[in-house]
Amino acid sequence: MKETIKKLVEIFLICHFLISVAIGACGMILGPDTKLGYGDLFVPSLMAFLCTLPTLLTIQPEKLTIKQIVGRKILQVLMVEAIVLSMIHFGFHGINGIGGAFTVAVSVLLVFVGVSLADWAQGCMEAEDLNRRLAQLQKEE
Amino acid sequence: MRVSIRNILHREDEQVVLECVEMTKDFEDIREYALMKGNILVGYIHDTAYQLNLSDILYFEAVGDQVFAYTAEEIYSVKKRLYELESVYQDRKFIRCSKSVLVNLMQIESFRPALDSRFFARMKNGEDIIVSRMYAKELKKKLMEG
Numbered sequence: 001m002k003e004t005i006k007k008l009v010e011i012f013l014i015c016h017f018l019i020s021v022a023i024g025a026c027g028m029i030l031g032p033d034t035k036l037g038y039g040d041l042f043v044p045s046l047m048a049f050l051c052t053l054p055t056l057l058t059i060q061p062e063k064l065t066i067k068q069i070v071g072r073k074i075l076q077v078l079m080v081e082a083i084v085l086s087m088i089h090f091g092f093h094g095i096n097g098i099g100g101a102f103t104v105a106v107s108v109l110l111v112f113v114g115v116s117l118a119d120w121a122q123g124c125m126e127a128e129d130l131n132r133r134l135a136q137l138q139k140e141e
Numbered sequence: 142m143r144v145s146i147r148n149i150l151h152r153e154d155e156q157v158v159l160e161c162v163e164m165t166k167d168f169e170d171i172r173e174y175a176l177m178k179g180n181i182l183v184g185y186i187h188d189t190a191y192q193l194n195l196s197d198i199l200y201f202e203a204v205g206d207q208v209f210a211y212t213a214e215e216i217y218s219v220k221k222r223l224y225e226l227e228s229v230y231q232d233r234k235f236i237r238c239s240k241s242v243l244v245n246l247m248q249i250e251s252f253r254p255a256l257d258s259r260f261f262a263r264m265k266n267g268e269d270i271i272v273s274r275m276y277a278k279e280l281k282k283k284l285m286e287g
Contacts (some may be wrong), residue, residue: 069256116256123254126277130252130260133284138247141234 011055015048043091050087054079077112084108142167173220178229184210184217191217195233199264201226201243213266236283238262239273246283 023044027034057076085104149155157175161168173183180195199211203223210217219226227235227243234246250263252272260272272280 066256073256119258120254120256123258123260126281127252127254127260130281130284133281134246134249134252137234137284141247 008052008055012048012052015051016044019044019047019051047087047091050083053083073116077109080112081105081108180233182210182219184219186215186217193217195230196245196247198245199248199266199268200238200245200270201235203241211268236276236280238276238280239271242270244270244272 054076057072057079085101088104089101157171159168159172176183176192182193182195182198184191184193193210193212197212199213201219201223202209202211208219208221208223208226210219223237223241223243227237230243235243236246238244244262244264248265250265252260252262255261255271258274260277262270262272264270
């Protein structure tokens, strides 16, 4: 439990830092004269909190079957979709109709699937390497 | 307690002999220690002690305060902590693959990726063990060292 909380706080702080830097950098480039209110200071914290939520689904017990892992991945992508869409809609009023929401949702899904596939491919290569070394070790013994 | 050491000629005749009036806790500890230094480990099913051959053990798992040794046929309780087993058996091809599991490399059949940057280790009895991200690096290192 202690480890889990530590990990969540760590992720929250990293997200907070990166979001603050991103807002600062983008603001300096895109709207250097824009004035912010006190309420805007809470935006990085709120966004970092929302970004930390999907991590709750990645904190896993030791033993999970492939089905459970896939189930968690689906929940994770649904949560990411909901967060991204609500952030764009409520935060920036940037979604125009169902078409816009669909485009964002598909983009998020594509990125998520792309990252998962890249992760899987890398895992396959590493597993192959491990198998080769394991076979060698067992042969030597 | 008196301790005597007798020199012998052949390594294969080396042994520890315990002479006691009754098997006390101290003698039991000494016996377990001596066995642990060899290729034998004492495992328990209920209160019955069994001598386990190290090479037959697939993996050790810590569940709460207890540690269990899994063989293809049985699950034995072991009166040692996981970190103690790890330090004693790390040069016998046992390696930590997650926070609660110490796996016998010689009993692993193959590795395959899980969907979340972790690996499944398929044991020779068909069981799958999770290798967590954190310990995968250590595992690679150990496999490279041989």
